[in-house]
Amino acid sequence: MSKIEIRNISMDYVEKNTRFTALQNVSLTIEKGEFVSLLGSSGCGKSTLLSILEGLRSPVEGEVYIDGERVTGPGKNRAVVFQNYSLFPWMTAKKNVVYGIEQTARTLSRQERQARAEKFLQKVELTDYQNKFPLQLSGGQQQRVAIARALAMDTEILLMDEPFGALDPRTRVSLQKLLLSLWRSEEGEKKTVVFVTHDVDEAIYLSDRIIVMQPNPGRIYREVHVPFPRPRDHDALIGTKEYQQFRSELVELFYHSDLAEEVVG
Ligand SMILES: Nc1ncnc2c1ncn2[C@@H]1O[C@H](COP(=O)(O)OP(=O)(O)O)[C@@H](O)[C@H]1O
Ligand SMILES: [Mg+2]
Numbered sequence: 001m002s003k004i005e006i007r008n009i010s011m012d013y014v015e016k017n018t019r020f021t022a023l024q025n026v027s028l029t030i031e032k033g034e035f036v037s038l039l040g041s042s043g044c045g046k047s048t049l050l051s052i053l054e055g056l057r058s059p060v061e062g063e064v065y066i067d068g069e070r071v072t073g074p075g076k077n078r079a080v081v082f083q084n085y086s087l088f089p090w091m092t093a094k095k096n097v098v099y100g101i102e103q104t105a106r107t108l109s110r111q112e113r114q115a116r117a118e119k120f121l122q123k124v125e126l127t128d129y130q131n132k133f134p135l136q137l138s139g140g141q142q143q144r145v146a147i148a149r150a151l152a153m154d155t156e157i158l159l160m161d162e163p164f165g166a167l168d169p170r171t172r173v174s175l176q177k178l179l180l181s182l183w184r185s186e187e188g189e190k191k192t193v194v195f196v197t198h199d200v201d202e203a204i205y206l207s208d209r210i211i212v213m214q215p216n217p218g219r220i221y222r223e224v225h226v227p228f229p230r231p232r233d234h235d236a237l238i239g240t241k242e243y244q245q246f247r248s249e250l251v252e253l254f255y256h257s258d259l260a261e262e263v264v265g
Contacts, residue, residue, distance in 0.1 A: 001067065001068050002029040002030060002031055002032075002065075003030055003031055003032040003033075003034070003066065003067065003156070003157070003192045004028075004029065004030040004053065004064070004065070004066055004157070004192065004194070005028075005029045005030075005064070005065040005066075005068075006026060006027055006028040006029070006030075006049075006052075006053075006062070006064050007027055007062050007063050007064070007065070008025055008026070008027050008061065008062040009023055009025075009026045009027070009049070009052060009059040009061065009062035009063075009064070010023055010024050010025060010026070010059060010060055010061040010062060011023040011045070011048050011049075011052065011057070011059045011060055011218075012060050021217035021218075022045045022048045022217065022218050023045040023048055023049060023052075023059070023217065023218045023219065024217040024218065024219045025062075025219060026045075026049060026062070026218070026219055026220055027062075027220075028211060028220065030192060030194065031192070032156075032190075032192055033189065033190035033191070033192060034190075034192055034193075034208050034209065035183070035190075035192075035193045035195065035206055035207050035208045035209075036193065036194050036195070036207060036208065036209045036210075036211060037194075037195045037196070037197055037202075037203040037206060037207040037209075037210045037211065038050070038194065038195070038196045038197070038211050038213055039197060039198065039200065039203045039210050039211065039212050039213065039250075039254065040198065040212060040213030040214065040215070040218075040221075040254075040257060041198055041215065041254075041257075041258050042198065043215045043216075043218075044213040044214055044215035044216075044218045044219075044257075045213060045215070045217070045218020045219075046161070046196040046213060046218075047161055047196065048218065049218070050080075050159050050161050050194065050196055052064060052071075053071070053078070053159055053194060054074055054078060054080055054159055055071050055072065055073040055074040055075060055078070056074060058072075066078075066157070076103070076104045076155065077155050077156050077157055078155055078157045078158075078159055079100070079104075079149075079150040079151075079153040079155040079157070079158055079159070080150065080158075080159045080160070080161070081143075081146045081147060081150045081158070081159070081160045081161070081163040082146075082160075082161045082162075082163065083161060083162040083163060083164075083165045083166055084166060086146045087134040087142055087145055087146060087149075088134075089133065089134050089135060090133070091133070091134075092130065092131050092132060092133055093121060093126060093129055093130050093131070093132055093133075093134070093137065093141075093145045093148075094114075094117050094118065094121060094130040094131060096134070096145055096146075096149055097116075097117035097120060097121060097145065097148050097149045097152050098113050098114060098117045099149075100149035100150065100152055100153045101113045101116055101117060101149075101152050101153060103153060104153045104154065104155060105153070105154065116152055117130075117148075117152060118130065119152075120148040120149075120151055120152035121145070121148050123148065123151070123182060124144040124145070124147055124148045124178060124182075125144070126141060126144055126145060126148065129141060138171075139166055139167055139171070140167050140168075140171035140174075140175065143163055143164065143167065143175060144175065144178070146163065147163070147175070147178065147179060147182070151182055154185060154186070155191070156185075156189075156191060156192060157191065157192045157193075157194070158191050158192070158193045158194070158195075159193075159194050160193065160194070160195045160196065161196045162196050162197055162198070163175075163195075164176065164197075164202065165197070165198075165199075172202070173234060176202060176205055176206055176234070177234060179206070180205075180206065180230075180231070180232070193206075195207065200247060200250050200251055200254060201238065201247070203250070204226055204228075204243070204246065204247060204250065205232060205234055205237065205238075207226050208225065208226060209223060209224070209225050209226065210223065210224050210226060210250065211223050212224070212250075212253050212254060212257050213257065214257035214258065215258070221253070221256075221257040222253050222257070224249075224250065224253070226246075227242075227246065228242070228243070228246075
C-alpha cells in the first residue's frame with residue numbers, strides 16, 4: 001500500500017461569481033519514505049494541493065488516501081512547514097515547539113514535552129535562542145524553529161510549502177542540508193516528505209522524485225526521478241557534469257510547462 005494516494009483530484013475556487021479551476025485531474029502516489037517535490041511556477045496549484053493533503057481543504061472531485069484511509073481533515077500523522085507565518089509570535093521558540101508536540105503527543109508529561117522540545121531545538125542548533133520570540137530571530141532561525149517543531153511532532157509525513165523561499169541563498173542551502181540530515185525519525189525510518197518549491201536546484205538536491213506542474217488549470221505536466229544516490233554532498237554534486245545535464249533538462253521541462261499554458265490559453 002502506498003503511503004499517500006491522490007486519486008483524480010480537481011479543485012475549484014469561486015470568486016466574484018466566476019469559477020476558477022485550480023487543480024484538474026491530479027493523480028499521484030507517494031511511497032513511504034519517499035521525498036517528493038512539487039515543482040512549478042506560481043499559480044499552478046502547488047499550495048492548493050498541499051492544503052488538500054493537509055486536510056484543510058476538500059477537493060471538489062477525487063480523494064486522498066493516507067495508509068489506505070481517506071483524508072477528511074487534518075490528522076496527527078502530518079506536520080506542516082510553510083514559508084511564512086508558521087510560528088506563533090506570542091510564544092517563545094521553545095513554546096512554539098512544545099505547542100507542536102502537544103498536537104500529536106498528548107500522552108507525554110509536561111516535563112517530557114519540554115525535554116523533547118529542547119532536544120529538537122538543539123538539533124537545529126538553537127539552544128541559545130530557545131527563549132527568544134520569533135520577531136527576535138532571523139528568517140533562517142525562524143525556519144529552523146519551524147523545522148524543529150515539525151520534526152519534534154514525530155509524524156510520518158512532512159508537508160513543506162516553500163519553507164526556504166524567503167531565505168538568502170546561503171542560508172537556504174544550509175537549511176536544505178539540515179533537513180536532509182534530520183529526515184529520518186529517531187527510529188531511523190525515513191519520513192515521507194512532500195515539498196513544494198519553484199527552485200530547480202532545491203528540488204534536485206532534496207528529492208527522490210520531482211513532479212513538474214503546469215498552470216491554468218493546475219495539473220501534473222511530467223514527473224522525473226532524480227538519479228543521484230544518497231547521501232548527497234551538495235557542493236560536490238552541483239559541480240558534476242551529470243548534475244548540470246540533469247538540471248538543464250529539468251529547466252527545459254519547467255520552461256515548457258509554462259509555455260504549454262500560453263499555447264493552450
Ligand atoms: N482561496 C482562494 N480563492 C480563490 N483563488 C485562489 C485561492 N487560493 C488560490 N487561488 C488561485 O488558485 C491558483 C493556484 O494557487 P496556489 O495553489 O496558491 O498556487 P501555487 O502555490 O502553485 O502558487 C492561483 O491562480 C490562485 O490565484
Ligand atoms: Mg504556493
